[in-house]
Structure formats: C-alpha cells, structure tokens
Amino acid sequence: MITPDPATPEGAAVIDLHEKMNDLEERAGEWPGADTVSVLDTWLARFDFTRPVTRARQVAGSVWVLRRQDRHEDEVTLWADEDSALATLAQHVRSSWDNLLGDDGIPECPPLSDREAVDLYYGPEAERADEHYSLYADDIGRLVRTQPAPDGFRFPDEEVCAAVNSAAVFHPMAGPDDEGLPCIEIAGVLVFAYLDADMQAVRVSVHLDTTDEPLIRSDATVPLHVEVGSSTVFSAGAVLERAAAGGWRQWLRRLVRPVQWARGARGD
Known part of the structure; x- marks a missing residue:
C-alpha cells in the first residue's frame, strides 16, 4: 500500500485527485464518464511528460x-x-x-x-x-529528484551565514567542578565537544531542540552535515547549491535576542 506524501508535488497531486473524485461521487452518486474525463484531463495537464526528471547530487x-x-x-x-x-x-x-x-x-x-x-x-x-x-x-553520492523544499523552505544565503557565523558564542566550563560542558552556540544549535572519561574518547554532541526557526523545515528537521577530517560521517537534508538570497536582515534581527541573552548570562 502506497501512502502519498503531501510534502512532494506528486503526492499532493494524487491527494488532490482523490479528493476531487470523492466530491464527484458524492454529487452524482457515481463517476459519470464525461465528468470523470474532464477531471482527469485537468489533472493530467499539471504534469510534464516531455522532459527528463532532473536529479541533484547529494x-x-x-x-x-x-x-x-x-x-x-x-x-x-x-x-x-x-x-x-x-x-x-x-x-x-x-x-x-x-x-x-x-x-x-x-x-x-x-x-x-x-x-x-x-x-x-x-x-x-x-x-x-x-x-x-x-x-x-x-x-559517497546519491542522485535525488530535485523538487521544491517543503513549504518553500530556503536555507539562509551566503551573507546571512557569514553574519550568523560571526555571532557564534562559546560557553566554556567555569572550572573543573562545573557540571556543564564546553559548548558552541550558533543559531540556537548547541554543539558540545569534550573529553568523555567513561567512553574513553573525544565526544561531540549536537543538540537541535533550540534551533532558530528559520533553520527548521516544515517536517521539523534541520539540514545537517557532519565531517570528521575529510570524511563525511553524517548528512541529512544537505544540498550542494548556493542558497537563495533575500530576507537576511530580518533573520538576523530574530537572532539578536538569543545571542545577547547568551552573552549576558556569561557577563560579557
């Protein structure tokens, strides 16, 4: 059994056709031939069967x-x-x-x-x-069908990324008895890097619960790409393309308050 995904154009189109056919059946008690052909003709016109599917490398x-x-x-x-x-x-x-x-x-x-x-x-x-x-x-690459991001999501452009990166905050431990851990905060994302005696390893932990809203897609995920040295160890939602420009000043204004709060908590 296939469940259409409303986040994709194809899934949304299938769901729309299903709803139109249900409406037709409720009105006429059946699917009259002429009306059915009219619905399908309009629906099929939304698709382009002449061009190959464009795929992007991730x-x-x-x-x-x-x-x-x-x-x-x-x-x-x-x-x-x-x-x-x-x-x-x-x-x-x-x-x-x-x-x-x-x-x-x-x-x-x-x-x-x-x-x-x-x-x-x-x-x-x-x-x-x-x-x-x-x-x-x-x-290791994979080719995926290019399609609009959920609800028009666009990752911040180069200028926004540079400004936000420059506003990153480091939260060090106050001392050996501090129960916290060293952490860098950027756009609400918390990245902890520390020595873990129990695991006998350098441990890196990424927390996304407080991620700033502009980075969160409609499916509640955050595009994330993790590298160790020259090796990619995790990648989800990352796309190798320049993000669209626009809206960066408003995004920065929304970021100022949490950054100022973090600095105030440290006494900077």
Missing part, C-alpha cells in the same frame, strides 16, 4: 578508497578511515617483504609503523615499477 557519506596494483592483481577496496586502509595495505607489504630483501637500505624485518612499512616497500611514486597503490578519500 553527499550521503564518505569512504577511503584503496587501490593496489601489481602484475597479477588490480584490487580496489573501500574503508571507513585512512588508518584502516593503511593497515590492510601494510599487511600485504609485510607478507611480501621478502621481495625487497637484498636491496640497499632495506632492513631484514619491516618497520612496526604501518606508514613507514608502506613507504619503504613502495618507495617514491616516480620510481615504482610493477607495484603501485593509491589511497584517497571520496564522497
């Missing part, structure tokens, strides 16, 4: 791509991070170390460092013979 994540080549293999593998890719390449290097023995400057055993072992085994890129490798980060 980033869904990122991976590290490792390609290893020799006379017998040309292998491509994908990895979540650079260290993992380098570690698997180093495993191959160590298993093939005997190929280097006897060459000048080559130790009997490979170095413990993965990077050193790989660099020593393959040598400078310009001097590699039969064996090569490449390792780089790349985005």
